[in-house]
Amino acid sequence: xxxxxxxxxxxxxxxxxxxxxxxxxxxxxxxxxxxxxxxxxxxxxxxxxxxxxxxxxxxxxxxxxxxxxxxxxxxxxxxxxxxxxxxxxxxxxxxxxxxxxxxxxxxxxxxxxxxxxxxxxxxxxxxxxxxxxxxxxxxxxxxxxxxxxxxxxxxxxxxxxxxxxxxxxxxxxxxxxxxxxxxxxxxxxxxxxxxxxxxxxxxxxxxxxxxxxxxxxxxxxxxxxxxxxxxxxxxxxxxxxxxxxxxxxxxxxxxxxxxxxxxxxxxxxxxxxxxxxxxxxxxxxxxxxxxxxxxxxxxxxxxxxxxxxxxxxxxxxxxxxxxxxxxxxxxxxxxxxxxxxxxxxxxxxxxxxxxxxxxxxxxxxxxxxxxxxxxxxxxxxxxxxxxxxxxxxxxxxx
Numbered sequence: 001x002x003x004x005x006x007x008x009x010x011x012x013x014x015x016x017x018x019x020x021x022x023x024x025x026x027x028x029x030x031x032x033x034x035x036x037x038x039x040x041x042x043x044x045x046x047x048x049x050x051x052x053x054x055x056x057x058x059x060x061x062x063x064x065x066x067x068x069x070x071x072x073x074x075x076x077x078x079x080x081x082x083x084x085x086x087x088x089x090x091x092x093x094x095x096x097x098x099x100x101x102x103x104x105x106x107x108x109x110x111x112x113x114x115x116x117x118x119x120x121x122x123x124x125x126x127x128x129x130x131x132x133x134x135x136x137x138x139x140x141x142x143x144x145x146x147x148x149x150x151x152x153x154x155x156x157x158x159x160x161x162x163x164x165x166x167x168x169x170x171x172x173x174x175x176x177x178x179x180x181x182x183x184x185x186x187x188x189x190x191x192x193x194x195x196x197x198x199x200x201x202x203x204x205x206x207x208x209x210x211x212x213x214x215x216x217x218x219x220x221x222x223x224x225x226x227x228x229x230x231x232x233x234x235x236x237x238x239x240x241x242x243x244x245x246x247x248x249x250x251x252x253x254x255x256x257x258x259x260x261x262x263x264x265x266x267x268x269x270x271x272x273x274x275x276x277x278x279x280x281x282x283x284x285x286x287x288x289x290x291x292x293x294x295x296x297x298x299x300x301x302x303x304x305x306x307x308x309x310x311x312x313x314x315x316x317x318x319x320x321x322x323x324x325x326x327x328x329x330x331x332x333x334x335x336x337x338x339x340x341x342x343x344x345x346x347x348x349x350x351x352x353x354x355x356x357x358x359x360x361x362x363x364x365x366x367x368x369x370x371x372x373x374x375x376x377x378x379x380x381x382x383x384x385x386x387x388x389x390x391x392x393x394x395x396x397x398x
Contacts (some may be wrong), residue, residue, distance in 0.1 A: 001378070002366060011119070014125055015027055017240075021139065021169065023073060023302075024074060024270070024298060024302060025075065025076060025077075025269055026075060026076060026077040027070045027077075027078045027079070027186075027269070027271075027272065027273040028078075028269075028281075029066070029080055029081070029271070030081055030272065030273045030282070030299055031080055031081070031082055031083070031085040031091065031274060032054075032057055032082050032083040032084070032087050032088055033045070033046045033081045033082065033086075033273075034047065034050050034054070034082070034084065035048060035082060035083045035084040035087070035110075036048045036084055036113060037084070037110055037112070037147040037148070037149050038149055039146050039147055039175075040146055040223055041177065041206045041220055041223050043208060043210050043216075043220065043341070044209070044210050044211075045083060053247065056274070056275050057088075057275060058272075058276050060090040060094060062294075064097055066298065067094075067098055068101065069103065070103070070296050072299060073105060073299060074162060077104040077105070077106060077129065078104070078105055078106070079105075079107070079108065080094070080095070080097055080105060080108070081107075082108070082274075082333075083274070083326075084109060084110055084115065085107060085108070085109060086109055086113035087113065091118075092117075092118060092121050092360045094323065095107075095121065096125055099125040099127070099128075102168060104128040104129050105108070105129060105333040106127065106131075106132065108132050109134070109159075110133065110134050110388065111155075111156050111159030111160050112156050112158075112159055113155075113159070114158075114162055114163065115162070116162060117242070119162045119163065119165075119168060120166075120228065122166070122168045123166055123167075126169075129172045130170050130195075131170040131171075132170070132171050132172075133159075133170055133171070133172050134155075134174075134175065135158060135160075135172050135187070136174070136177070136180065137153070137179070137183060138183040139153075139175065139183065140153040140154075141179075142179045143156070143180075144181070145177075146177055146179060151190055160172075160312040164194070171194075171195050172194060172200065173200065173202065173203070174191075174201075174203070175202065175204075176204045177223055177231075178336060181233075184233075187200070188200055204225060204234070205224065205225070205230055205235060205353070206223065206224050206351070207220075207338065208220055210282075210283060210340065211285055212341065217341075219336065227355040227356040227358075227359040228359055230356060230359075231360050235363060240292075246386060246387045247387075248330075249366065251382070253327055253328050253330040253379075254327055254329070254330070254379070255324065255326060255329060255374075255379075256323070256324060256329045256330075257324055258313045258314045259312075259314075260336050260346055260347060261280075261309070261310045261312065261315050262269060262329065262330065265280035265284065265310075266280030266307075266309060267306070267310070268300075268302075268307035270298070270302075270306070272293065273285075273290075276292060276293045277290040278291040278292075278298065278301050279291070280310075281337055282337075282342075283293060284335075284336055284340060285340065285341075286336070286337075286340045288309075289335065289336070289346075291305045291306075300376055308328060312346070314347035315347060316345070316347045316348055317347055322349050322372075322374050323349055323374075326373035326374040327379035328361050328367075331360060332354060332357035333356070334349060334350050334354060338353060358373060361373065366382060366386055
């Protein structure tokens with residue numbers, strides 16, 4: 001209710017969002033690339049005792065300066081991730097500092113380092129966002145086959161138990177691997193018992209190493225599921241998934257043309273890595289796409305660097321002939337960051353994600369067998385027709 005002291009306003013009409021200054025809606029901060037697990041699929045996990053990484057990491061004071069500037073630019077939420085953020089000895093200090101700035105704090109963790117002391121901090125200064133805990137299996141054998149760290153299963157169980165005992169809101173997510181796929185129903189039931197009827201997110205289609213470590217890339221590729229297997233898993237609830245995908249397609253997809261950045265990266269969001277480099281999103285580490293905060297500011301990056309970056313055009317013919325003309329582009333996880341991780345350039349098609357998008361489109365009736373997304377001209381009519389029909393029955397095809 002309005003009063004002489006308080007008035008209600010729709011958030012997108014509030015003065016903050018109408019000012020000419022840059023607005024930072026949320027900020028991801030990788031506190032460290034180090035992790036106490038060594039997961040087979042992970043694209044960012046240096047050893048926990050990597051001394052070179054520790055020397056290069058931003059200091060607590062440098063991170064506080066970034067957090068203060070983020071708040072001054074209208075930032076509402078910061079997400080602490082890694083690596084494993086709890087490896088930072090000053091995590092608690094940085095967390096409390098962020099909350100006192102008025103920032104909501106999301107935390108991505110494996111929970112193996114979560115202590116009673118840290119849980120007490122979360123209770124006293126609630127993060128205002130659910131803590132997200134990655135879980136890799138329901139049994140010691142499957143969990144530790146992924147993490148490759150003895151004792152990590154028991155440590156994770158203990159950390160999750162602390163969250164439950166202290167009634168700290170959290171959500172779990174899983175990674176689909178050959179070692180835990182028989183545990184999916186068990187995991188889903190357990191997860192729903194913790195977080196109600198919410199769906200459980202799975203990491204299925206693995207990205208390669210964000211700093212292009214080819215040895216790790218070869219290893220990650222071994223554990224990628226095929227597009228057919230992955231889409232079949234996504235569509236285990238065929239009706240709900242088809243409805244969600246068709247709703248998304250009816251609102252967002254279409255050929256992007258030669259623009260490289262058809263997403264929202266760098267527009268009110270960004271990611272600061274452990275060493276002070278500011279990039280439009282977590283995945284994009286191309287040297288031409290990162291801004292050094294040790295010699296600049298979030299404000300300068302938002303006002304000058306990111307807008308110029310977003311004007312970049314694709315140059316490679318295979319991208320222009322395929323991705324630029326493909327109406328499935330926004331259904332596809334192909335992006336400059338993924339292209340960089342796969343090929344070392346920003347504008348080359350990634351066959352793995354192209355195949356996934358086309359498998360999804362054929363499963364819900366947007367494409368005919370053998371048809372490619374860049375060959376379709378009447379895609380708006382096709383989407384509309386498919387939405388009215390409710391999508392093709394997946395079981396008829398797989």
